[in-house]
Amino acid sequence: MPRHAAILRHPFAGYVAGLAGVALVTWFVDLASGEVNVLSMGVVYQLLVLLVAGAAGLGPGLATGIASALAFNVFFVPPVHTLTIDDTRNWVSLIVFVVTAIVTSWLAEGFRRQRAEAEARRRDAELLREMARAALGGVGTAAADGEVGRAAARALGAQWCVIDRGGAAPGGGAEHVRPEPGGFSVPLLAAGRPLGVLRVGPAAGDGGARTVSPGFAAAVADLAAVAIERSRLVAAEAEAEGLRRSDDLKTALLQGVSHEFRTPLTAIRTAAHALAGPAAPGPEGAGALAVLATQTDRLDRLVGNLLDLSRLEAGALTAALDWCSPAEMAAGAVKAAGPLLGGRPVAIEVPSDLPLVRADPVLCERILVNLLHNAARHGAPPLRVCGEVRGGRLLLGVEDRGAGPDPALGDRVFDPFVSGGGAAGTGVGLALSRGLAEAQGARLDREALPGGTRFALSFALTPVPAA
Numbered sequence: 001m002p003r004h005a006a007i008l009r010h011p012f013a014g015y016v017a018g019l020a021g022v023a024l025v026t027w028f029v030d031l032a033s034g035e036v037n038v039l040s041m042g043v044v045y046q047l048l049v050l051l052v053a054g055a056a057g058l059g060p061g062l063a064t065g066i067a068s069a070l071a072f073n074v075f076f077v078p079p080v081h082t083l084t085i086d087d088t089r090n091w092v093s094l095i096v097f098v099v100t101a102i103v104t105s106w107l108a109e110g111f112r113r114q115r116a117e118a119e120a121r122r123r124d125a126e127l128l129r130e131m132a133r134a135a136l137g138g139v140g141t142a143a144a145d146g147e148v149g150r151a152a153a154r155a156l157g158a159q160w161c162v163i164d165r166g167g168a169a170p171g172g173g174a175e176h177v178r179p180e181p182g183g184f185s186v187p188l189l190a191a192g193r194p195l196g197v198l199r200v201g202p203a204a205g206d207g208g209a210r211t212v213s214p215g216f217a218a219a220v221a222d223l224a225a226v227a228i229e230r231s232r233l234v235a236a237e238a239e240a241e242g243l244r245r246s247d248d249l250k251t252a253l254l255q256g257v258s259h260e261f262r263t264p265l266t267a268i269r270t271a272a273h274a275l276a277g278p279a280a281p282g283p284e285g286a287g288a289l290a291v292l293a294t295q296t297d298r299l300d301r302l303v304g305n306l307l308d309l310s311r312l313e314a315g316a317l318t319a320a321l322d323w324c325s326p327a328e329m330a331a332g333a334v335k336a337a338g339p340l341l342g343g344r345p346v347a348i349e350v351p352s353d354l355p356l357v358r359a360d361p362v363l364c365e366r367i368l369v370n371l372l373h374n375a376a377r378h379g380a381p382p383l384r385v386c387g388e389v390r391g392g393r394l395l396l397g398v399e400d401r402g403a404g405p406d407p408a409l410g411d412r413v414f415d416p417f418v419s420g421g422g423a424a425g426t427g428v429g430l431a432l433s434r435g436l437a438e439a440q441g442a443r444l445d446r447e448a449l450p451g452g453t454r455f456a457l458s459f460a461l462t463p464v465p466a467a
Contacts, residue, residue, distance in 0.1 A: 014056025018064030021048045026071045033076070042072055046104055053108030061105030124155075124216055148227045152198060152220050158183065159204045163224055165196040177217055186221040190229040198224050264298045297339070305370075305428045308436075319360040319440035323464060326396055327352045329361060330385045333368030340369070341376040341383070350387035350396065357394050357459040363436045364396075364457065367444065370429040371398035371455045378402060379453065386454075389461070397447070397456040404453030405446065413446065430455075 025048050029041045045068035053061025074081060145163045152161035178185050182202045188195040198221045308317065330350040337346075368385070375383050379400030386397045405413045412418050416431040430444075437444040437457055447454040 014052060014060030015063050017056065018048075018052040018060045019067055021052060022064060022067045022071050025068070026075055030075065041076075045069075045072060046100055049104050050108050053105040054112050057112065058105055058109035061108055062102060065102055065105055145227070145231075148224050152224060153201070153204070155220050156200055156217060157204055158200045158202065160201040162199045162201075163188070163196060163228065164199055165228065184217075186217050188221055188225040188228060190225050195225050195228045264296070267294075268292055268296065294339075302428070305432050308366075308432055317436075317439055319363055321358050321360055321440060323356045324359045324361050324364065325352075325356060326350055326354045326387045326394060329359070329364050330368065330387060330396060332361075333365045333372065334385060336365055337369040337372040337376075340373045344376050344381055344383055346372065347382060347384045349384060354387050354389065354394060355461055356464050358440075358462060359442065359459055360440045363440055367433045367436050367457055368396065368398065370433045371457075374429055374455075375400040375402070379404070390458075392461055393443075393458040394461055395456045395458045397454045399449065399452055399454045401452040404448065407448070414444070 022045070025044050029044060032041060045065075049061055049065045049068060052064040145165075149161045149163050153159065180199065183200045185200065186198045188198055200217070327348075327350045330348055334346045334348055372383065372385075375398055379402030382401065384399040386395075386399060388395050388397075409418065414430050414434045416428065418431075433455075434444040441460070443458045445456050445458070447456055
Protein backbone atom coordinates (compact mmCIF):
# COMPACT_ATOMS: atom_id res chain seq x y z
CA MET A 1 0.00 0.00 0.00
CA PRO A 2 1.37 3.52 -0.84
CA ARG A 3 2.57 5.53 2.14
CA HIS A 4 0.21 8.44 1.57
CA ALA A 5 -2.77 6.02 1.43
CA ALA A 6 -1.69 4.49 4.75
CA ILE A 7 -1.46 8.00 6.30
CA LEU A 8 -4.98 8.90 5.12
CA ARG A 9 -6.33 5.67 6.68
CA HIS A 10 -4.91 6.54 10.12
CA PRO A 11 -7.77 6.87 12.64
CA PHE A 12 -6.68 10.40 13.73
CA ALA A 13 -5.92 11.72 10.26
CA GLY A 14 -9.43 13.20 9.86
CA TYR A 15 -9.25 15.01 13.18
CA VAL A 16 -5.87 16.49 12.40
CA ALA A 17 -7.03 17.58 8.94
CA GLY A 18 -10.16 19.15 10.41
CA LEU A 19 -8.25 21.17 13.05
CA ALA A 20 -5.69 22.28 10.46
CA GLY A 21 -8.55 23.35 8.20
CA VAL A 22 -10.15 25.35 11.04
CA ALA A 23 -6.86 27.20 11.59
CA LEU A 24 -6.51 27.92 7.86
CA VAL A 25 -10.13 29.15 7.49
CA THR A 26 -9.74 31.34 10.60
CA TRP A 27 -6.65 32.93 9.12
CA PHE A 28 -8.46 33.48 5.80
CA VAL A 29 -11.57 35.03 7.46
CA ASP A 30 -9.32 37.31 9.54
CA LEU A 31 -7.64 38.57 6.37
CA ALA A 32 -11.01 39.25 4.74
CA SER A 33 -12.63 40.81 7.83
CA GLY A 34 -11.80 44.34 6.68
CA GLU A 35 -13.63 43.90 3.37
CA VAL A 36 -16.72 41.78 4.15
CA ASN A 37 -19.16 41.17 6.97
CA VAL A 38 -17.43 38.73 9.33
CA LEU A 39 -20.64 37.00 10.37
CA SER A 40 -21.44 36.16 6.75
CA MET A 41 -18.09 34.38 6.48
CA GLY A 42 -19.32 31.64 8.83
CA VAL A 43 -20.47 29.70 5.78
CA VAL A 44 -16.81 29.02 4.97
CA TYR A 45 -16.60 26.99 8.20
CA GLN A 46 -19.72 25.08 7.16
CA LEU A 47 -18.06 24.23 3.85
CA LEU A 48 -15.02 22.93 5.76
CA VAL A 49 -17.24 20.79 8.00
CA LEU A 50 -18.96 19.34 4.92
CA LEU A 51 -15.64 18.43 3.29
CA VAL A 52 -14.16 16.82 6.42
CA ALA A 53 -17.29 14.84 7.25
CA GLY A 54 -17.60 13.62 3.67
CA ALA A 55 -13.95 12.53 3.51
CA ALA A 56 -13.25 11.28 7.04
CA GLY A 57 -16.61 10.49 8.61
CA LEU A 58 -19.00 11.72 11.27
CA GLY A 59 -16.50 11.93 14.19
CA PRO A 60 -13.95 14.20 12.47
CA GLY A 61 -16.86 16.23 11.01
CA LEU A 62 -18.39 16.87 14.46
CA ALA A 63 -14.99 17.70 15.90
CA THR A 64 -14.37 20.16 13.06
CA GLY A 65 -17.82 21.71 13.61
CA ILE A 66 -17.22 22.24 17.33
CA ALA A 67 -13.72 23.62 16.70
CA SER A 68 -15.17 25.94 14.01
CA ALA A 69 -17.82 27.24 16.44
CA LEU A 70 -15.21 27.91 19.14
CA ALA A 71 -12.83 29.62 16.70
CA PHE A 72 -15.63 31.73 15.23
CA ASN A 73 -16.76 32.75 18.72
CA VAL A 74 -13.28 33.53 20.05
CA PHE A 75 -11.94 35.45 17.07
CA PHE A 76 -14.94 37.08 15.42
CA VAL A 77 -17.92 37.36 17.84
CA PRO A 78 -17.68 40.39 20.21
CA PRO A 79 -16.08 40.54 22.67
CA VAL A 80 -13.26 38.84 20.68
CA HIS A 81 -10.57 36.61 22.23
CA THR A 82 -13.06 35.45 24.87
CA LEU A 83 -15.71 32.76 25.08
CA THR A 84 -18.38 35.20 26.32
CA ILE A 85 -21.10 36.62 24.08
CA ASP A 86 -22.68 39.99 24.88
CA ASP A 87 -25.34 40.17 22.21
CA THR A 88 -28.23 37.70 22.44
CA ARG A 89 -28.53 37.69 18.68
CA ASN A 90 -25.00 36.35 18.48
CA TRP A 91 -26.03 33.50 20.77
CA VAL A 92 -28.78 32.57 18.37
CA SER A 93 -26.38 32.76 15.43
CA LEU A 94 -23.82 30.60 17.22
CA ILE A 95 -26.41 27.98 18.16
CA VAL A 96 -27.67 27.88 14.59
CA PHE A 97 -24.04 27.58 13.46
CA VAL A 98 -23.41 24.59 15.74
CA VAL A 99 -26.66 22.86 14.80
CA THR A 100 -25.93 23.43 11.12
CA ALA A 101 -22.44 21.98 11.57
CA ILE A 102 -23.85 18.89 13.27
CA VAL A 103 -26.55 18.36 10.61
CA THR A 104 -24.01 18.95 7.85
CA SER A 105 -21.65 16.40 9.38
CA TRP A 106 -24.42 13.83 9.74
CA LEU A 107 -25.62 14.30 6.13
CA ALA A 108 -22.07 14.22 4.76
CA GLU A 109 -21.39 11.02 6.73
CA GLY A 110 -24.54 9.48 5.25
CA PHE A 111 -23.46 10.39 1.74
CA ARG A 112 -19.97 9.05 2.42
CA ARG A 113 -21.38 5.77 3.74
CA GLN A 114 -23.65 5.39 0.72
CA ARG A 115 -20.73 6.06 -1.59
CA ALA A 116 -18.63 3.46 0.24
CA GLU A 117 -21.45 0.91 0.05
CA ALA A 118 -21.89 1.57 -3.66
CA GLU A 119 -18.17 1.12 -4.21
CA ALA A 120 -18.23 -2.10 -2.19
CA ARG A 121 -21.15 -3.40 -4.27
CA ARG A 122 -19.32 -2.50 -7.48
CA ARG A 123 -16.20 -4.25 -6.24
CA ASP A 124 -18.24 -7.28 -5.21
CA ALA A 125 -19.86 -7.38 -8.64
CA GLU A 126 -16.45 -7.27 -10.35
CA LEU A 127 -15.11 -10.01 -8.10
CA LEU A 128 -18.18 -12.16 -8.69
CA ARG A 129 -17.86 -11.58 -12.44
CA GLU A 130 -14.25 -12.73 -12.29
CA MET A 131 -15.34 -15.69 -10.19
CA ALA A 132 -18.06 -16.55 -12.71
CA ARG A 133 -15.55 -16.36 -15.56
CA ALA A 134 -13.26 -18.78 -13.74
CA ALA A 135 -16.15 -21.10 -12.86
CA LEU A 136 -17.70 -21.20 -16.32
CA GLY A 137 -14.57 -20.83 -18.43
CA GLY A 138 -13.11 -24.29 -17.73
CA VAL A 139 -14.53 -27.75 -17.80
CA GLY A 140 -14.41 -28.48 -14.11
CA THR A 141 -11.21 -30.50 -14.07
CA ALA A 142 -8.78 -30.48 -11.15
CA ALA A 143 -6.87 -27.66 -12.89
CA ALA A 144 -10.12 -25.69 -13.28
CA ASP A 145 -10.87 -26.28 -9.58
CA GLY A 146 -7.55 -24.61 -8.78
CA GLU A 147 -8.41 -21.59 -10.95
CA VAL A 148 -11.84 -21.30 -9.30
CA GLY A 149 -10.18 -21.54 -5.88
CA ARG A 150 -7.78 -18.70 -6.72
CA ALA A 151 -10.64 -16.53 -7.97
CA ALA A 152 -12.59 -17.28 -4.78
CA ALA A 153 -9.56 -16.29 -2.66
CA ARG A 154 -9.33 -12.95 -4.47
CA ALA A 155 -13.05 -12.37 -4.06
CA LEU A 156 -13.06 -13.22 -0.35
CA GLY A 157 -9.80 -11.43 0.49
CA ALA A 158 -8.19 -14.66 1.69
CA GLN A 159 -4.71 -16.10 1.18
CA TRP A 160 -6.13 -19.26 -0.38
CA CYS A 161 -9.34 -21.15 -1.07
CA VAL A 162 -9.64 -24.86 -1.77
CA ILE A 163 -12.56 -26.76 -3.28
CA ASP A 164 -12.91 -29.94 -1.26
CA ARG A 165 -15.25 -32.17 -3.25
CA GLY A 166 -15.13 -34.91 -0.67
CA GLY A 167 -15.55 -32.67 2.37
CA ALA A 168 -18.54 -32.90 4.68
CA ALA A 169 -20.71 -29.82 4.27
CA PRO A 170 -21.54 -27.92 7.46
CA GLY A 171 -25.12 -27.99 8.58
CA GLY A 172 -27.53 -25.34 7.39
CA GLY A 173 -28.05 -23.66 4.04
CA ALA A 174 -25.55 -22.26 1.58
CA GLU A 175 -25.27 -19.06 3.62
CA HIS A 176 -24.04 -20.98 6.68
CA VAL A 177 -20.40 -20.13 7.39
CA ARG A 178 -18.53 -22.39 9.81
CA PRO A 179 -15.33 -21.05 11.42
CA GLU A 180 -12.29 -23.27 11.12
CA PRO A 181 -8.70 -22.95 12.34
CA GLY A 182 -7.16 -20.17 10.27
CA GLY A 183 -10.32 -19.47 8.25
CA PHE A 184 -13.83 -20.74 7.62
CA SER A 185 -15.76 -23.06 5.30
CA VAL A 186 -18.92 -22.69 3.24
CA PRO A 187 -21.00 -25.62 1.94
CA LEU A 188 -21.24 -26.20 -1.82
CA LEU A 189 -24.79 -27.10 -2.81
CA ALA A 190 -26.56 -27.71 -6.12
CA ALA A 191 -30.36 -27.86 -5.95
CA GLY A 192 -30.02 -28.68 -2.25
CA ARG A 193 -27.63 -31.55 -2.98
CA PRO A 194 -24.25 -31.36 -1.17
CA LEU A 195 -21.25 -31.31 -3.49
CA GLY A 196 -18.46 -30.55 -1.03
CA VAL A 197 -17.00 -27.62 0.89
CA LEU A 198 -15.24 -24.38 -0.04
CA ARG A 199 -12.46 -24.01 2.52
CA VAL A 200 -11.23 -20.43 2.98
CA GLY A 201 -7.82 -19.64 4.47
CA PRO A 202 -6.68 -16.69 6.61
CA ALA A 203 -7.08 -13.08 5.49
CA ALA A 204 -4.64 -11.78 2.92
CA GLY A 205 -2.57 -8.64 3.56
CA ASP A 206 -3.88 -5.95 5.87
CA GLY A 207 -7.53 -6.61 5.07
CA GLY A 208 -9.84 -9.13 6.59
CA ALA A 209 -11.51 -12.10 4.94
CA ARG A 210 -15.16 -11.53 4.09
CA THR A 211 -16.48 -13.62 6.97
CA VAL A 212 -18.67 -10.73 8.09
CA SER A 213 -20.68 -11.05 4.85
CA PRO A 214 -22.17 -14.56 4.78
CA GLY A 215 -24.31 -13.58 1.80
CA PHE A 216 -21.26 -12.71 -0.30
CA ALA A 217 -19.42 -15.85 0.80
CA ALA A 218 -22.52 -17.87 -0.14
CA ALA A 219 -22.58 -16.22 -3.59
CA VAL A 220 -18.94 -17.20 -4.13
CA ALA A 221 -19.70 -20.74 -2.94
CA ASP A 222 -22.69 -20.93 -5.30
CA LEU A 223 -20.44 -20.09 -8.27
CA ALA A 224 -17.94 -22.74 -7.15
CA ALA A 225 -20.84 -25.21 -6.94
CA VAL A 226 -21.82 -24.25 -10.50
CA ALA A 227 -18.27 -25.14 -11.62
CA ILE A 228 -18.48 -28.55 -9.91
CA GLU A 229 -21.93 -29.29 -11.27
CA ARG A 230 -20.80 -28.24 -14.74
CA SER A 231 -17.83 -30.60 -14.50
CA ARG A 232 -20.20 -33.43 -13.59
CA LEU A 233 -22.43 -32.66 -16.56
CA VAL A 234 -19.44 -32.40 -18.92
CA ALA A 235 -18.09 -35.73 -17.64
CA ALA A 236 -21.52 -37.33 -18.04
CA GLU A 237 -21.78 -35.96 -21.57
CA ALA A 238 -18.30 -37.25 -22.43
CA GLU A 239 -19.20 -40.66 -21.02
CA ALA A 240 -22.42 -40.72 -23.03
CA GLU A 241 -20.52 -39.74 -26.17
CA GLY A 242 -17.99 -42.49 -25.51
CA LEU A 243 -20.76 -45.03 -25.08
CA ARG A 244 -22.41 -43.83 -28.28
CA ARG A 245 -19.14 -44.15 -30.21
CA SER A 246 -18.61 -47.58 -28.69
CA ASP A 247 -22.07 -48.63 -29.83
CA ASP A 248 -21.38 -47.27 -33.32
CA LEU A 249 -18.09 -49.18 -33.41
CA LYS A 250 -19.77 -52.39 -32.29
CA THR A 251 -22.49 -51.92 -34.91
CA ALA A 252 -19.91 -51.35 -37.65
CA LEU A 253 -17.92 -54.36 -36.46
CA LEU A 254 -20.97 -56.60 -36.42
CA GLN A 255 -22.07 -55.42 -39.87
CA GLY A 256 -18.62 -55.84 -41.39
CA VAL A 257 -17.82 -59.17 -39.77
CA SER A 258 -21.25 -60.62 -40.50
CA HIS A 259 -20.90 -59.68 -44.17
CA GLU A 260 -17.34 -61.00 -44.43
CA PHE A 261 -18.17 -64.22 -42.61
CA ARG A 262 -21.30 -64.90 -44.66
CA THR A 263 -19.50 -65.47 -47.98
CA PRO A 264 -16.86 -68.00 -46.79
CA LEU A 265 -19.36 -69.74 -44.55
CA THR A 266 -21.78 -70.17 -47.47
CA ALA A 267 -18.97 -71.56 -49.64
CA ILE A 268 -17.82 -73.91 -46.88
CA ARG A 269 -21.38 -75.16 -46.29
CA THR A 270 -21.96 -75.77 -50.00
CA ALA A 271 -18.65 -77.60 -50.37
CA ALA A 272 -19.35 -79.68 -47.28
CA HIS A 273 -22.78 -80.74 -48.63
CA ALA A 274 -21.19 -81.68 -51.96
CA LEU A 275 -18.55 -83.82 -50.26
CA ALA A 276 -21.19 -85.43 -48.06
CA GLY A 277 -23.24 -86.53 -51.09
CA PRO A 278 -23.47 -90.27 -51.77
CA ALA A 279 -22.15 -90.00 -55.31
CA ALA A 280 -19.79 -87.03 -55.35
CA PRO A 281 -17.53 -87.39 -58.45
CA GLY A 282 -13.81 -87.12 -58.07
CA PRO A 283 -13.16 -83.77 -59.82
CA GLU A 284 -16.09 -82.05 -58.12
CA GLY A 285 -14.92 -83.39 -54.76
CA ALA A 286 -11.43 -82.01 -55.35
CA GLY A 287 -12.91 -78.61 -56.26
CA ALA A 288 -15.02 -78.62 -53.11
CA LEU A 289 -11.95 -79.40 -51.02
CA ALA A 290 -10.12 -76.49 -52.65
CA VAL A 291 -13.05 -74.16 -51.83
CA LEU A 292 -13.03 -75.40 -48.23
CA ALA A 293 -9.30 -74.73 -47.90
CA THR A 294 -9.49 -71.25 -49.52
CA GLN A 295 -12.46 -70.03 -47.55
CA THR A 296 -11.11 -71.48 -44.30
CA ASP A 297 -7.87 -69.57 -44.87
CA ARG A 298 -9.90 -66.44 -45.53
CA LEU A 299 -11.79 -66.84 -42.26
CA ASP A 300 -8.55 -67.55 -40.41
CA ARG A 301 -6.96 -64.41 -41.86
CA LEU A 302 -9.96 -62.23 -40.98
CA VAL A 303 -10.13 -63.50 -37.40
CA GLY A 304 -6.37 -63.09 -37.06
CA ASN A 305 -6.58 -59.48 -38.26
CA LEU A 306 -9.34 -58.72 -35.78
CA LEU A 307 -7.39 -60.26 -32.91
CA ASP A 308 -4.21 -58.41 -33.86
CA LEU A 309 -6.13 -55.14 -34.10
CA SER A 310 -7.53 -55.65 -30.60
CA ARG A 311 -4.03 -56.46 -29.29
CA LEU A 312 -2.70 -53.28 -30.88
CA GLU A 313 -5.40 -51.14 -29.30
CA ALA A 314 -4.71 -52.78 -25.94
CA GLY A 315 -0.96 -52.15 -26.29
CA ALA A 316 -0.20 -55.88 -26.02
CA LEU A 317 1.60 -56.24 -29.36
CA THR A 318 5.33 -55.49 -29.38
CA ALA A 319 7.79 -55.41 -32.27
CA ALA A 320 11.01 -57.48 -32.45
CA LEU A 321 13.29 -55.06 -34.30
CA ASP A 322 16.27 -56.18 -36.38
CA TRP A 323 18.27 -54.93 -39.36
CA CYS A 324 16.35 -55.96 -42.48
CA SER A 325 16.92 -55.83 -46.23
CA PRO A 326 14.06 -54.03 -48.05
CA ALA A 327 14.51 -56.23 -51.14
CA GLU A 328 14.20 -59.42 -49.08
CA MET A 329 11.13 -58.13 -47.25
CA ALA A 330 9.44 -57.24 -50.55
CA ALA A 331 10.22 -60.64 -52.14
CA GLY A 332 9.00 -62.54 -49.07
CA ALA A 333 5.76 -60.54 -48.92
CA VAL A 334 4.97 -61.11 -52.61
CA LYS A 335 5.53 -64.85 -52.16
CA ALA A 336 3.36 -65.00 -49.03
CA ALA A 337 0.57 -63.00 -50.73
CA GLY A 338 0.51 -65.28 -53.81
CA PRO A 339 -2.59 -67.32 -52.82
CA LEU A 340 -4.52 -64.09 -52.16
CA LEU A 341 -3.84 -62.40 -55.49
CA GLY A 342 -5.95 -64.58 -57.76
CA GLY A 343 -3.07 -65.20 -60.13
CA ARG A 344 -2.34 -61.51 -60.70
CA PRO A 345 1.36 -60.86 -61.34
CA VAL A 346 3.31 -58.45 -59.14
CA ALA A 347 6.34 -56.53 -60.38
CA ILE A 348 9.07 -56.11 -57.74
CA GLU A 349 11.16 -52.99 -58.29
CA VAL A 350 13.17 -52.81 -55.07
CA PRO A 351 16.91 -52.32 -55.66
CA SER A 352 19.08 -54.76 -53.74
CA ASP A 353 21.51 -52.00 -52.74
CA LEU A 354 19.00 -50.05 -50.68
CA PRO A 355 20.20 -49.43 -47.08
CA LEU A 356 19.14 -51.73 -44.28
CA VAL A 357 16.35 -50.57 -42.01
CA ARG A 358 15.54 -51.24 -38.38
CA ALA A 359 12.25 -53.14 -38.53
CA ASP A 360 10.32 -56.25 -37.52
CA PRO A 361 10.37 -58.53 -40.62
CA VAL A 362 7.27 -60.48 -39.56
CA LEU A 363 5.18 -57.34 -39.04
CA CYS A 364 6.48 -55.81 -42.28
CA GLU A 365 5.48 -58.93 -44.21
CA ARG A 366 1.99 -58.74 -42.65
CA ILE A 367 1.70 -55.10 -43.73
CA LEU A 368 2.84 -55.71 -47.31
CA VAL A 369 0.63 -58.81 -47.66
CA ASN A 370 -2.41 -56.79 -46.50
CA LEU A 371 -1.58 -54.01 -48.95
CA LEU A 372 -1.13 -56.46 -51.83
CA HIS A 373 -4.40 -58.21 -50.96
CA ASN A 374 -6.22 -54.86 -50.90
CA ALA A 375 -4.65 -53.87 -54.25
CA ALA A 376 -5.71 -57.19 -55.84
CA ARG A 377 -9.20 -57.02 -54.38
CA HIS A 378 -10.06 -53.33 -54.76
CA GLY A 379 -7.52 -52.03 -57.29
CA ALA A 380 -6.64 -52.75 -60.90
CA PRO A 381 -3.56 -54.35 -62.47
CA PRO A 382 -0.69 -54.08 -62.90
CA LEU A 383 0.46 -54.44 -59.30
CA ARG A 384 3.90 -53.22 -58.32
CA VAL A 385 6.11 -53.21 -55.21
CA CYS A 386 8.72 -50.43 -55.40
CA GLY A 387 11.44 -49.18 -53.08
CA GLU A 388 13.34 -45.88 -52.87
CA VAL A 389 15.03 -43.43 -50.52
CA ARG A 390 13.26 -40.11 -50.20
CA GLY A 391 13.69 -37.29 -47.69
CA GLY A 392 15.89 -39.27 -45.33
CA ARG A 393 13.45 -42.19 -45.22
CA LEU A 394 13.27 -45.54 -47.00
CA LEU A 395 9.94 -46.22 -48.69
CA LEU A 396 8.43 -49.56 -49.67
CA GLY A 397 5.33 -48.87 -51.77
CA VAL A 398 2.53 -51.06 -53.12
CA GLU A 399 0.99 -49.57 -56.28
CA ASP A 400 -1.97 -50.40 -58.50
CA ARG A 401 -3.87 -48.66 -61.27
CA GLY A 402 -7.22 -48.51 -59.50
CA ALA A 403 -9.03 -45.38 -58.30
CA GLY A 404 -8.13 -46.10 -54.69
CA PRO A 405 -10.11 -45.11 -51.59
CA ASP A 406 -12.54 -42.22 -51.72
CA PRO A 407 -10.41 -39.02 -51.45
CA ALA A 408 -13.09 -37.49 -49.21
CA LEU A 409 -12.18 -40.00 -46.50
CA GLY A 410 -8.70 -38.54 -46.16
CA ASP A 411 -6.75 -40.12 -43.33
CA ARG A 412 -9.93 -41.73 -41.96
CA VAL A 413 -9.30 -44.59 -44.37
CA PHE A 414 -6.87 -45.89 -41.74
CA ASP A 415 -9.53 -45.87 -39.00
CA PRO A 416 -10.89 -49.24 -37.87
CA PHE A 417 -13.98 -50.46 -39.76
CA VAL A 418 -13.84 -47.64 -42.33
CA SER A 419 -13.98 -49.26 -45.77
CA GLY A 420 -12.64 -47.14 -48.61
CA GLY A 421 -12.76 -49.62 -51.47
CA GLY A 422 -15.42 -50.10 -54.09
CA ALA A 423 -16.10 -53.67 -52.93
CA ALA A 424 -17.49 -54.34 -49.49
CA GLY A 425 -14.89 -54.91 -46.78
CA THR A 426 -14.45 -54.85 -43.02
CA GLY A 427 -12.11 -51.86 -42.94
CA VAL A 428 -9.69 -53.83 -40.74
CA GLY A 429 -6.72 -54.35 -43.08
CA LEU A 430 -5.51 -50.74 -43.41
CA ALA A 431 -6.15 -49.95 -39.74
CA LEU A 432 -4.16 -53.02 -38.71
CA SER A 433 -1.37 -52.23 -41.18
CA ARG A 434 -0.91 -48.70 -39.89
CA GLY A 435 -0.95 -49.96 -36.30
CA LEU A 436 1.71 -52.57 -37.12
CA ALA A 437 3.81 -49.87 -38.81
CA GLU A 438 3.60 -47.51 -35.84
CA ALA A 439 4.42 -50.37 -33.45
CA GLN A 440 7.90 -50.55 -35.01
CA GLY A 441 8.42 -46.79 -35.40
CA ALA A 442 7.50 -46.68 -39.11
CA ARG A 443 4.77 -44.85 -41.02
CA LEU A 444 2.10 -45.94 -43.48
CA ASP A 445 0.71 -43.26 -45.80
CA ARG A 446 -1.48 -43.11 -48.87
CA GLU A 447 -0.17 -41.33 -51.97
CA ALA A 448 -2.26 -40.40 -55.00
CA LEU A 449 -0.58 -41.23 -58.32
CA PRO A 450 -1.56 -40.24 -61.87
CA GLY A 451 -3.93 -43.04 -62.78
CA GLY A 452 -3.34 -45.07 -59.66
CA THR A 453 -2.77 -45.32 -55.91
CA ARG A 454 0.22 -46.12 -53.73
CA PHE A 455 0.41 -47.08 -50.07
CA ALA A 456 3.93 -46.40 -48.81
CA LEU A 457 5.54 -48.01 -45.75
CA SER A 458 8.43 -45.75 -44.71
CA PHE A 459 11.28 -46.12 -42.21
CA ALA A 460 13.67 -43.54 -40.78
CA LEU A 461 17.23 -44.19 -41.97
CA THR A 462 19.74 -44.74 -39.20
CA PRO A 463 23.40 -45.78 -39.39
CA VAL A 464 24.00 -49.52 -39.23
CA PRO A 465 26.37 -50.29 -36.34
CA ALA A 466 29.69 -51.87 -37.21
CA ALA A 467 29.81 -55.62 -36.78
